Amino acid sequence: MFSVAETTPEKITQMVAAILLFVAIMGIVLFLAGLVKGRNGDRVVAYTYLAPSVLMLLVGLIYPGLRTIWQSFFDAAGNAFIGLDNYVTIFSDADQINVLRNTVFWVVVTPFVATAVGLIYAILVDKAKLESVAKALIFLPMAISFVGASIIWRFIYEYRPDQGNVKQIGLLNQLVVMLGGKPQQWLVDSPLNTFLLIVVMIWIQAGFAMTLLSAAIKAIPDDVIEAARLDGVSPFGMFRFITLPSIRPAVVVVLTTIGISTLKVFDIVRTMTGGNFDTSVIANEFYSQSFRSDNQGLGAALAVLLFILVIPVVVYNIRQMRASEAR
Known part of the structure; x- marks a missing residue:
């Protein structure tokens, strides 16, 4: 097993190499696009600039979306085709x-x-x-x-059993106790x-x-x-x-x-x-x-x-x- 000290330089090297490779490829593509002259030159340059974004949308959004839709028709393991059964389960x-x-x-x-x-x-x-x-x-x-806000509000709703001299650390329960009430487990009751x-x-x-x-x-x-x-x-x-x-x-x-x-x-x-x-x-x-x-x-x-x-x-x-x- 490699230590963190051993793997970190290797990961940094790979990251830098990937960035340089991307820059080199984009540079070559844009250079070739710039060589196109005439009436269609501007159109070729525009399509060249749009191509990486379109490719990323295809790989990062459209393909995963279509894959997810297809997977929704299969069972839990993703092996057997079960049609709309999963959707029936959601509504039943x-x-x-x-x-x-x-x-x-x-x-x-x-x-x-x-x-x-x-x-x-x-x-x-x-x-x-x-x-x-x-x-x-x-x-x-x-x-x-959202996580930070949730942690703040968890403290506000915090509950401690009403036993002896136990003090409430939750703001809401402390207010309830000050008004003569009993502390509640606010996040339990639906x-x-x-x-x-x-x-x-x-x-x-x-x-x-x-x-x-x-x-x-x-x-x-x-x-x-x-x-x-x-x-x-x-x-x-x-x-x-x-x-x-x-x-x-x-x-x-x-x-x-x-x-x-x-x-x-x-x-x-x-x-x-x-x-x-x-x-x-x-x-x-x-x-x-x-x-x-x-x-x-x-x-x-x-x-x-x-x-x-x-x-x-x-x-x-x-x-x-x-x-x-x-x-």
């Missing part, structure tokens, strides 16, 4: 139905609540004296990884634990929503706002008839973007509960079936289902962005 097995239910909870609650929190916050701090500080406070969670995990995602994404919506609010023309105020429009009417219609494209983009992130949520569930206590979602279940239960067929089917669910949201998001740019 009790555990898998629970996974779908949790995913629906995440997708329905997280985007709307996070967007609402970000929008309300953006309106409240708009043109305030300490606006930049207030925005920085809610945006800070965006700088934390479906409450799922909504407590959703809180973590909302905490992270609210800053993203606030940033985009605040920029959209500031882009509303001042003359429109002044005209509404001269007409005696109330604050609620200002929000309903001026602010919300003006920032509608930004709201749609925020909702769909957070929705896509929510569909793919994995880190929070994996870090906080590991998918136990009926908290698993599609992305986590895909990982568990593929790499822990060694059920390649069901894992692939879950990955395909996740892909199918994400595509319409992405398409709608792109169309809305194009529509807003065309206005």
Whole structure:
């Protein structure tokens, strides 16, 4: 067995050699493309630049995607063709139905609540004296990884048995004890634990929503706002008839973007509960079936289902962005 000291120089050498080989090949290809003259010269150069990206998409995205779809029609070992049985299992097995239910909870609650929190916050701090500080406070969670945020919230939900003089280190349970209640195992009881995990995602994404919506609010023309105020429009009417219609494209983009992130949520569930206590979602279940239960067929089917669910949201998001740019 080689030691780390022995293998590290060899790995570095291989890495440098691979990089130099890639640079040399690309240099030769681009040099040959540059020799092409005439009407088709620019087209050849353009295709030459695009070729590496297309190749990487084929190798790193399209081929694995098609391979995953094909694998979803096979059994756990990937040997016997079983057709749509894996998909039937997803929509009939009790555990898998629970996974779908949790995913629906995440997708329905997280985007709307996070967007609402970000929008309300953006309106409240708009043109305030300490606006930049207030925005920085809610945006800070965006700088934390999902795993880091999950660890923070695990401490908040931490539980210790209520025995003698045992002190609670979890913030939530400590507040409960201070108010005369008994500490609870928050991450054990379903479906409450799922909504407590959703809180973590909302905490992270609210800053993203606030940033985009605040920029959209500031882009509303001042003359429109002044005209509404001269007409005696109330604050609620200002929000309903001026602010919300003006920032509608930004709201749609925020909702769909957070929705896509929510569909793919994995880190929070994996870090906080590991998918136990009926908290698993599609992305986590895909990982568990593929790499822990060694059920390649069901894992692939879950990955395909996740892909199918994400595509319409992405398409709608792109169309809305194009529509807003065309206005």
